[in-house]
Amino acid sequence: MLRNILFKRYQSTNQAILNKFKFEQINSTSYIKNILNQVDADNFEKKELLINGWIEKKPSKVKKDLFQTKLRDNQGNLLTVIGNKEQLKGIQVEDCLQIKGNLKLRADKLFSNEDIENFELKLNYLKVLNKVDSPVPSYTTTLESPDLIQEKYRFLQLRTPKYAKMLQTRSKLKNVVRNYLEDELDFIEVETPLLFKSTPEGAQEYLVQYDDDVSNKSNLYYALPQSPQQFKQLLMGSGVSKYYQFAKCFRNETLRKDRQPEFTQLDMEISFGTGKEVMEIVGEVVNKCWRTYYGSKKPLFTLGSNNKVITVEKESDIKRLNYADVMAKYGSDKPDLRIPIKLINMKEFGAKAGLTNPVFNNFEIIHLPNLIKNENDLKSIKTWLLNKEHYLDQSRKPIIHGILTQHDLDYWNEAFADVANIESPKLVSRSLNMKIGDVIIGSDREADNFVFENPTPLGKMRNILYQSDLPLLNDYLNKNYPKLKEDIVSWIVNFPMFSPVVNSEVKRIQGYPNYNVGSVEATHHPFTMCQLDHIPLLQKQLVNDIKLHELLFIKSQHYDLVINGIEVGGGSTRIHDHDLQSKIFAKLLNISLERQTELFGHLLDAFKMGCPPHSGFAIGWDRFLSILLNEKTIREVIPFPKNNKGVDMLFGSPSKIEKS
Amino acid sequence: MLRNILFKRYQSTNQAILNKFKFEQINSTSYIKNILNQVDADNFEKKELLINGWIEKKPSKVKKDLFQTKLRDNQGNLLTVIGNKEQLKGIQVEDCLQIKGNLKLRADKLFSNEDIENFELKLNYLKVLNKVDSPVPSYTTTLESPDLIQEKYRFLQLRTPKYAKMLQTRSKLKNVVRNYLEDELDFIEVETPLLFKSTPEGAQEYLVQYDDDVSNKSNLYYALPQSPQQFKQLLMGSGVSKYYQFAKCFRNETLRKDRQPEFTQLDMEISFGTGKEVMEIVGEVVNKCWRTYYGSKKPLFTLGSNNKVITVEKESDIKRLNYADVMAKYGSDKPDLRIPIKLINMKEFGAKAGLTNPVFNNFEIIHLPNLIKNENDLKSIKTWLLNKEHYLDQSRKPIIHGILTQHDLDYWNEAFADVANIESPKLVSRSLNMKIGDVIIGSDREADNFVFENPTPLGKMRNILYQSDLPLLNDYLNKNYPKLKEDIVSWIVNFPMFSPVVNSEVKRIQGYPNYNVGSVEATHHPFTMCQLDHIPLLQKQLVNDIKLHELLFIKSQHYDLVINGIEVGGGSTRIHDHDLQSKIFAKLLNISLERQTELFGHLLDAFKMGCPPHSGFAIGWDRFLSILLNEKTIREVIPFPKNNKGVDMLFGSPSKIEKS
Structure with a gap:
């Protein structure tokens, strides 16, 4: 009423x-x-x-x-x-x-x-x-001009056609993946926890307070997972046949370039499956997405015979490249195969390297003919290429030698005298057709089949050359060494299972990495299985005294998928044997039995109770989309991204909370 | 070599x-x-x-x-x-x-x-x-016997057929939902951030340290979102037409029954859409899932005319029940319609209630004929029904009167003399056919159309009766008032937009809630829109002095979906008008303009810049699955759940980290 x-x-x-x-x-x-x-x-x-x-x-x-x-x-x-x-x-x-x-x-x-x-x-x-x-x-x-909209008005940006299309594409391609994995291959999607256990070794994790009180009196913390790796291996031990998930992952490394504190990963794992099967599935997923978006107009390419590019029709077309080969040929385990710049190993020209550091016994050069006219040209190129911005990660710089005079040409080797000895420089310069106006960029690197500095100075230089905003260099490269227009995908295989630990405490001598003698770390993660014919070699290390040199020869069953020089994802066949895993932890990675139980007890228990052999993969979904959509940063494909300090300008997070 | x-x-x-x-x-x-x-x-x-x-x-x-x-x-x-x-x-x-x-x-x-x-x-x-x-x-x-497996061996439990089927069902039904929403209705899935802003009002949030250092010197925190509510409203302001997501949500309330610190919600929102459209979609989603799992063997039922149950063929079959009506009839806004126990309002028998608390002017009873034989029966029933375990939430207990003698029968009203006055008890007992051996459970509740104590003491009692492990009571109910076998779904609509704030600081007098005179809170959340014909009433409150009584009459455009007495999800048409939202914050919810900007600036900005009208919903996915699979707790449908203290026995999280 x-x-x-x-x-x-x-x-x-x-x-x-x-x-x-x-x-x-x-x-x-x-x-x-x-x-x-x-x-x-x-x-x-x-x-x-x-x-x-x-x-x-x-x-x-x-x-x-x-x-x-x-x-x-x-x-x-x-x-x-x-x-x-x-x-x-x-x-x-x-x-x-x-x-x-x-x-x-x-x-x-x-x-x-x-x-x-x-x-x-x-x-x-x-x-x-x-x-x-x-x-x-x-x-x-x-x-x-959506790019000019302030970050705090992201919602206006998202209204523009470019971003509206991005949101639609992101959603649609996830569905393409799901339908393929679920309907055609009987995968099931399993959700795994986000409130996980802190493993302080990681040091890149976000800690979550168990108490809702800021002071967190209990000192109890969860940690947000960096990936569902341990969950998915446990799912294999749980009898799940084929698992996948678009998983949220978290890394507290906000100062690294183009990283987001939270990101999405297409995560998968199959039991009773080998790497070959996983690679077939992953290649098919990537190719399906690419074709859904571009149709046949702009397919994915890979290297065929003769290193000519060919269209990827099916997964098995995708070129398998050996880690050792790409390190020798491109100086990186994620080579941008669109770049036509070649590294020339000077061994065949009689160069003796290893003068400063005997382990670094290869000398290689990039030869850029007819690039400079005068001292100014050389200076501007050197300034750009050796800019310390490129070397914030403390990696080594190569030596750049510009040939402006006859002396520069005849005694070109002198510029590299610290790292390599070349007996007949004139013979070499004639052989390589060096001329006045050329630029030679040279550096030493480790022995073939044993390269752990990654990228090598020249491997890194291949990419830096193409990031230049120097007209002189840009015009030169566009004219003489244009990047291929095709998007090129490849597998990288036969990685070393272990890598020497770089001692970051000790100052680098002339930039060379200081390896901690006698200790190694997993090249990818400690759950990766070695190649089957290397099992005897691995067993020997676990039983007898460790011989670092032999240990580093062991290859793992890890595989990376690389598109346009960017690692889209990686995977491996895992260890499923309790003894082998535990011995690797204890003997090679120095994790005590007590600590193993604390950190990985759940996994080791599952291994003891009939966990099947299994293999898996993870695709960085944001990164893959940014490559597909030809965007420079993953921020462009994330609906509400944070900036490179981890700050969300739209919502104003993180925010200050005073402890009482 | x-x-x-x-x-x-x-x-x-x-x-x-x-x-x-x-x-x-x-x-x-x-x-x-x-x-x-x-x-x-x-x-x-x-x-x-x-x-x-x-x-x-x-x-x-x-x-x-x-x-x-x-x-x-x-x-x-x-x-x-x-x-x-x-x-x-x-x-x-x-x-x-x-x-x-x-x-x-x-x-x-x-x-x-x-x-x-x-x-x-x-x-x-x-x-x-x-x-x-x-x-x-x-x-x-x-x-x-998977139930007997220790929590730390969850992976063994998951290998058993019951759990393997659960994992498959969970995955498959998500795909059923996705195909319907994406392929038939053009929804897109959008991922929203998990590192969100702390809003200390909530007090149930998990704080995430911005620093990776335990001491968190910066005092900066993210918070894990309780739901993507604000994100999805911003997506509407971002021009997204139809959004959905299986979203991870977090609530730091580990001591509440059958709650998990992290859970999954099927979240959706449409722009330019009304509640009617949303309800159609949600009803269809739920029915599709149900039919996918059970086929036609065990369909969903709802109330038809005459309150007989009928099969749900299409969403529009699902009965709409008014909040005021279900509170009067069942004493709860999530009534279990399978329970045949009736509440009898004594107003028609001339009862005058409101003796202890004048606002509580309804007196109602549950009449259980021929239940007890002697004092012992009565005692055991009272002990079970009034067990303090049921009342940990401080809700009020009803009065239980057992009729064992002629005096108990003739003067049955005396047991309820504190709350209601009944002039002719004998007339009433004859009318209701009360006999020796009957049990009468009675309580007062608030005025019709104005019930905020939820559930009412008798509404709660309807459920408690059926949780009993007392043979006497079980046998009686099974024989005389068996729960219907059908799974019954209904919509609850016409909720009050605001509720009086219960003052938890002041000790309850005889269990009655102490309402803070003159202040209200949003019954659901502050973004809910009122019903269109109540706009004038709302506007009056915003312009003139607030009259609590009038304010509490305003109905919102909120709707809940309830199956078998469990709230599966809720949704509403939202406010999209900047002025209205801001005034509600300021005048009714006492949030200063400054604080509004701090907490909701992003949303208010979007409202100012052409945000369209929009409506949405969220289904508690774990809860829905637990109902579908007839499981008692949501732990049974979560692959790796935590216990009721938020502890993960499998992984051992959370773990202690000493602050340095």
């Missing part, structure tokens, strides 16, 4: 706000493009359309009492709208509207089912659902 | 470990059932099968040199295996094997394509891939 009285009293007021919340419902499937597909050329003008959307362009006068504007509907289509002055009065960019009207073919166009741009909508009715009442940042008024 | 020498030297050793890692690869699709479908009755014995799996049953002798065991393959099928003594020597339960053999029809069976139990496999070859070398807990030797 009271309600009725109250209602009557206020019913006539505030029509404006009521209007905002009352609107006609649109059937989900009836947006413009669909309607265009359903009507024929003669009839489409008769049907009145109801459309929701935003004003993309401020109304402008076309003739007396006829105004034109553009509406972006909630599917991202742009539609020209025609109305009179009264109808479009006060309408602003980004106002949220509901309109009704009839479609007309534009005077200058022919009928086409395909292109909404050929049509315009004659307004019958317009209703403002939400009026922009904030000074929208001026550069957003056209939304043509 | 060195490698070759080393290999030769150790090649002959350690054949055992080599064996563990070498096995024949099975093509993914060729497991037993498939093969059975492909072969005919005459030919299946000729094909040798290769099968991976685990020993389910210790080999037993069937006749001289013929042993029998059971293998569980990695699809969960159980197969009888026949071999000789030598082949099965030393084989133990849960050993992980690869075997080869020929299928034979069992002597006592007829050929059938369907049932693997009709066949046995004659062993040709057996290889142990991983031998159990731990004392597997003895009760797991048959794996027939």
Whole structure:
């Protein structure tokens, strides 16, 4: 009763706000493009359309009492709208509207089912659902430059066609993956915990307080997982046949380039499966996504015979490259195969390297003919290429020698005298056709089949060359060594199972890594299995005294997928034998039995109780999408990213909480 | 060269470990059932099968040199295996094997394509891939009682058919949902951040340290989100038309019954959409899942006309119940409609309630005829029903009156004299046909249309009655008031938008909630929109002085889906108007403008910049699955759950980290 009285009293007021919340419902499937597909050329003008959307362009006068504007509907289509002055009065960019009207073919166009741009909508009715009442940042008024929108207005950025398409693509490709894995291969998706155990060895983890009290009196912490590695291995021990998940992962390393504190990984693992089977699945996933997005217009390429690029039709086309070979040929385990710059090993020219550091007994060069004209050219190139920004990770710089005089040419070897001895420099320079104007970039690296400095100085230089904004260098490379246009994928296999530990405490001598003599770490992670024919070699190390040299020869069953010089993901066959895993922990990685139980007890228990052999993989989903969409950073493919300090400018996180 | 020498030297050793890692690869699709479908009755014995799996049953002798065991393959099928003594020597339960053999029809069976139990496999070859070398807990030797397996061996539990099926169902139903939302309705899935902003008002959040250092010197924290509510509303402001996500949510309330610190929510939101549209989608999702799992054998039911149960064929069949009506009829906003116990409001019998607390002016009873025989019966029933375990949440207890004598019958009202006055008790007892042996449970509750104590004492009692392990009560209810067998779903609508704040600081007087006079909180969350015809009433409150009584009459556009007395999920149409949202924050919820910007600035900004009207929903995915699979706790449907203290016994998290 009271309600009725109250209602009557206020019913006539505030029509404006009521209007905002009352609107006609649109059937989900009836947006413009669909309607265009359903009507024929003669009839489409008769049907009145109801459309929701935003004003993309401020109304402008076309003739007396006829105004034109553009509406972006909630599917991202742009539609020209025609109305009179009264109808479009006060309408602003980004106002949220509901309109009704009839479609007309534009005077200058022919009928086409395909292109909404050929049509315009004659307004019958317009209703403002939400009026922009904030000074929208001026550069957003056209939304043509989403890059300039401030991070705190990410939601405006996401309204633009580029980002709307990104969101759709990200969703659609996940579904392509799921349908393939679930429907064709019987994978099941399993969700694994995000509140995991802290393993202080990692040092890159985010700690979560168990108490909700800031002071966390209990000193109890969860940690957010860096990957579901241990969960998925346990799932294999749990009898799951084929597992996958789009998993959230966390790494507290905000100062590294193009990393996000949280990211998504397409994680998978199969029991009773080998690496070969996993690689087939992963290759197929990647190729399916690529073809779904690009069709046949822009397929993935790989290296065929003769190192010519060929289209990837099926996974088995994807070139397998050996770790040792790519380290020798490209100086990196994730070589950008689009780059035509070659590393020339000077061994065949009689170079004796290892002068400064005997382990580094290869001398190799990059030869760039006819690059410089004078001292200034050389200086600018050296300044760019050796810029300390490129070497923040303390990696070694190569030596750059510019040939500007006959002496520079005849005694080119002197520039490299510290690292290599070349007996007949003139013979070599003639052989390689060195000339005045050339630039030689040279460095030493470790023995073949035993390269752990990764990338090598020249491997790194191959990439740096192409990041330049120096016109001299850019023009030269574009003309003489243009990067291939094709997107090139390859597998990298036959990795060493262990790597020497680099001692970061000891200052590097001339930049060489200081290896801790006698101790090793897992090249990838300690759960990786060695190659089967290396089992005897591994067993010997576990039983007898460890011989570092022999240990480092052991190859693992790890495999990386690399596209355009970026590691898209990696995987391996894992250890499933309790004794072997425990001995590797104890003898090779120096983890005491007690500590093993503390850190990995769950996994070792499962190994003891009939865990099957298993293999798996993880694709960095954000990274893969950024390559696919040709974006420079993964921020562009994450709906709400953080900046490179881990700060979210939109939501204002993290925030300060004072401990009481 | 060195490698070759080393290999030769150790090649002959350690054949055992080599064996563990070498096995024949099975093509993914060729497991037993498939093969059975492909072969005919005459030919299946000729094909040798290769099968991976685990020993389910210790080999037993069937006749001289013929042993029998059971293998569980990695699809969960159980197969009888026949071999000789030598082949099965030393084989133990849960050993992980690869075997080869020929299928034979069992002597006592007829050929059938369907049932693997009709066949046995004659062993040709057996290889142990991983031998159990731990004392597997003895009760797991048959794996027939997974409930008894210790939490730390969750992986053994997951190997049992019950849990294997759960994992498959969880995955499959997610895919059913995705295909419906994406393929039929054009939803896109958007991933939202997990490192969110701390909003200390919540007090139930997990804090994540920004520093990786335990001491967290910066005092900067992220918080894990309790739901993606604000993200999804921002996505609506970002031009996303239809959003969904299986989202991870976190609540730091480990001491509440059947809660997990992390859980999964099927989260969705549509722009330019109303609650009606959302309810259609949600109802369809739930019904599709139910039918996928149960087929037509066990459909969902709802209330039809006359309150008879009817099958849910389509979403619009699902009964809409008003909040006010269910509070009056069932005393709870999530009534278990399977329970036939009725609450009798004594108003029609002339009862005058509100004696202790004038706001609580309804007196209602549950009448259980012919339940007790003597004082002992009454005592045991009272003890069970009023057990303080049920009332840990400080809710009020009803009064229980047992009728054992004529006096108890004639003056039954005296038991309730504190809360209600009944003028003619004998007239009423005759009317209701009260007899010696009956039990009357009675309590007062708030005025109709204004019930905020939820559940009411009798609403709560309806459920407690059916949780009893008291034979007397169980037998009585089973015989006289059996719970319906059907699973019953309903919508609850027309919730109050605001609720009075219960002052937990002040001690309750006789259990009644102490409402803070003059202050309210959002019944669901502060982003919920009111019903359109209540806008004038709301506006009045925002402009003039607040009148609590009028404010509490305002109904929201919130809707809950309830199955079998459990809230599966809730949703609403949201506020998208900046002024309205900000005024509600400021005037009704006492959030200053400054604090609004700090907490919700991102959302208020989006509202100012053309955010469309929008509505959404969230289904508690774990809870829904636990209802579907008829499990008592959500732990049963989570792959790696934590216990009710938030402790993970398998991984040992959280763990202690000493601050330095």
